[in-house]
Amino acid sequence: MTATTTEILPPRLHHAAAPGATVWLTGLSGAGKSTIATALARILDNGRPVEVLDGDELRENLSPGLGFSRADRDAHVTRVGYLARTLARHGVLAIVPVIAPYRSTREAVRTAHERAGVPYVEIHVSTPVSECARRDVKGLYARQAAGEIAHLTGVDDPYEDPSAPDLRLDTSGTDLAADVEAVLTLLHEKGLR
Template identity: 45%
Template sequence: MPAASPSVSDGFIAWIEGLPSSGKTTLSRTVAERLRAAGRKVEVLDGDEVRQMFSPELGFSRKDRELHARRVSYVARMLARNGVAVLVAMITPYETSRQAARAGVGPRFTEIWLKCSIDVCRQRDAKGLYERSRSGGVARLTGVDDPFEEPLAPDLVVDTGHLSVPEATKKILDHLVEKGWLAPMSPA
């Protein structure tokens, strides 16, 4: 029997990446809220929380960041293939990690880059990381003394330096609707 074609309610992975304070946690939560309101099963795999659980022994070298991203993408795939809408909110500084996350998922993967200048991120400093980095309390902070490779092939770029949170949320939801993974919704 031929496999059923994917439906609008099947699982998917939206991999949301960007600099510290670019808005990953904020937007993964607002998008998750809207998806839940639409009756979807949703999981958010958010950077810090997931790191403590999955990779407490890892640091922030390239090798460790890539290994951590591989662990997260493995779990994201398991969830997505069981019908869950998975939002991954992770800095993901390396292109190799993004490509590895995409590989093996097929078309139900989208990469969303929250593009925001380092100056704006530093001003926001939602978790005080930039300040702590300045005073020597954090080493290898992405964007400051660790690299963030510009994404080569994101499916969506959201300019969180200029958009408001509701505007950026809408942009992501519209993208999911365009993908055919979410039924169009009436405005909030």
């Protein structure tokens, strides 16, 4: 007896209430992007496919040969945008905490999503550089101040604030629960939760 394809393959899991989408969190190193993304994923990962596309991990695995010139940063952001769009097109909620310093590249990622009919939400984690440097989660600000590294976004390399993000969060004056709740509210309003 031969098995049919439906007997061999498990059913595809789809979250009937919400489509796939990309939730892009942009901001400086130490702003709180990854912290928000991780907390958000924990809440939303209840039968719905959710993937956090962490900028540092993707740089190491998706863009290992790229440096930090504008062209390399743009290439990396474009690759991450493509990956997020592909996942979202297949029903995954892709949560993307990536610095993505240049406005035009972020807008190109949004446009590519729109052309593909894939929902895209941009959240600017607008925590000031002074607070990011105080936190200095990765030690980057101290290393830059000591002259060990150059081209640190927001310090000696540019960061262009989004002109019209879907949501702007300054994590220096709020707690994580409030920031996550603001994102959840936005997703609900857009029919993505």
